[in-house]
Amino acid sequence: MSERIYNLSAGPAVLPEEVIRKTQEAIWNLNGSGIGVMEHSHRDKPFMAVIEKAEALCRELAGIPADHHVMFVQGGASTQFFMVPMNLLGPDATADYLMTGAWSQKAVAEAKRFGKVHVVASSEDENFSYIPSPDTFKWSAKPVYAHFTSNNTIFGTQWSTDPVPPDGVPLICDASSDIFSRPIDVEKYGLIYAGAQKNLGPSGVTLVIMRKDLVERASSSLPTMLQYRTHAKEKSLYNTPPTFAIYVLAEVLDWIKQNGGLAAMEERNRAKAGVIYDYLDRSSLFRATARAGSRSNMNITFRARTPELDDKFIAESKKRGFSGLKGHRSVGGMRASVYNAFPRAGCEALATFMAEFEKANG
């Protein structure tokens, strides 16, 4: 097998090598069934064991209470952006959104198709480089839910403490880019959704954790596939689910469990990101673009002194075996995405390379 390089892609992103090795076997023959995991009917026992394992591990790792459903659906967060208001927001009702980046903006744009949107707080004034402080929040009078994006992949910011909506208002979180990277108190949420392709598996499956009473709020005149109740009632098997993606997700969850669970992930992720942030804070060539206190442990955004040096750094990084370091065009510079499966050794190697680059170009 040829050598693998350090993959700092923002998503789809690096997966645990143990999971890939196991998947290589499973696509030929799943657990001795004589049939590969892509080829099993979603109704037969070997696949039923896979999807049950995926749900059980979600529940175990995140401590998901019995009054929340766990669903595996398709379409990514972009589909959740409209499914949430389609199911929960009526034309005369208001939903409150916390605006912390491009994905929050897209969620707001879709919500406006279904009802009124109130922006509680926004960090757009400084190109989303920070998480707004709770003392600036202005909630609407009677929101049907409050929505936020827990980690902002593009801008490299992350909520260190969840926003607290007014009493009785369900909190809804797009956790696509930091799901299961740290403990999560599911009891506090009405709905959590996450595309799998950063911390959970390949693209093509979305994890939805939803309080049971909210599932029932939607109109039954919506298309069957767009009602959360369909997927809740049928245990994600109303139609053929993305079976392979669910298999890999289950194996990634197993890997998280074998590696100590969510608390261990948080500690590991903080230390990994710390290696880079510590170097950035000491550097006179590079600087982090997200404000201290708002920094993400998943996506580390930074810049060199000039755009020319950014370009040179990115070009040289590729030769040194680092892939995916170019930042999003709306921020510029660099972005190192260091999700759960990215190894600490990769963070150390990157910091070492940055120091060498600084020495040569300082």
Add this chain to the structure above:
Amino acid sequence: MSERIYNLSAGPAVLPEEVIRKTQEAIWNLNGSGIGVMEHSHRDKPFMAVIEKAEALCRELAGIPADHHVMFVQGGASTQFFMVPMNLLGPDATADYLMTGAWSQKAVAEAKRFGKVHVVASSEDENFSYIPSPDTFKWSAKPVYAHFTSNNTIFGTQWSTDPVPPDGVPLICDASSDIFSRPIDVEKYGLIYAGAQKNLGPSGVTLVIMRKDLVERASSSLPTMLQYRTHAKEKSLYNTPPTFAIYVLAEVLDWIKQNGGLAAMEERNRAKAGVIYDYLDRSSLFRATARAGSRSNMNITFRARTPELDDKFIAESKKRGFSGLKGHRSVGGMRASVYNAFPRAGCEALATFMAEFEKANG
């Protein structure tokens, strides 16, 4: 590697072993990129080459003309059931549906949420065991489109000649269970959709082939992800597509090409199904349930003399290394799904086993 068995599942279904072997390498390291195919950003060159290959092979194999888009979306045929009328059918307009099974019925149920539905013909009177004859068709006065299901997975029937709608009415086909199993004259269609999990790859990706003028008919007030124009304009990259599923689909298309293309598939599939149908027509214990002339070359539905013998046959088939032969509950008996990737040797082995069973139980 352990031994694989004959997989007659209706879907997800058997894939070419060459494709699985190649996929085992690709998930570790895609074409020497140092990154596995599940882990590549959908915006980077190695994956762009994958999705471009998938589209190019679709166009080449099926002769798709330039005035049709090729899109790779999520959600399966169940999502297309509502996206088609959501995009094309207004509340005062009528769409014509040909009713040939459970999937046609589901498509109709979703269409009724958006406008009027007229049933052109139905074979429900005989439990969908045949394809209605064109001389029984009753089209509505001015349908905005005509929809049919080219192969009926559950009932084992297949259109041998496509229905011909009135002049100027776009023909829409759910081809999920026989796509690319035979040549297809795309020019005749307004829209063809197919979940991948029978003839094209793993579940989690849906192929949509759509005439360009139809793409523009939808209201732009629909959720962004539910407008075909979004996926057409962004070349299936508006959001993160199911990258792995698209990779496997491209490799399956390559396998079809290496094996002679769609005409060769049709010849091969007819011969494969013929092995089973010929035996069924000679048997005094078993009989095919679909009417001659309506029989599917993908899903062969049959029964033994009694339900008890059906059960006995299914139980014994498992011991002999045949998986997935139990028929759908709405038909009973047995179903052998012999999609493109199912080998002729498997059809011969099944016919041999049936003959042995008949000898022992006749």
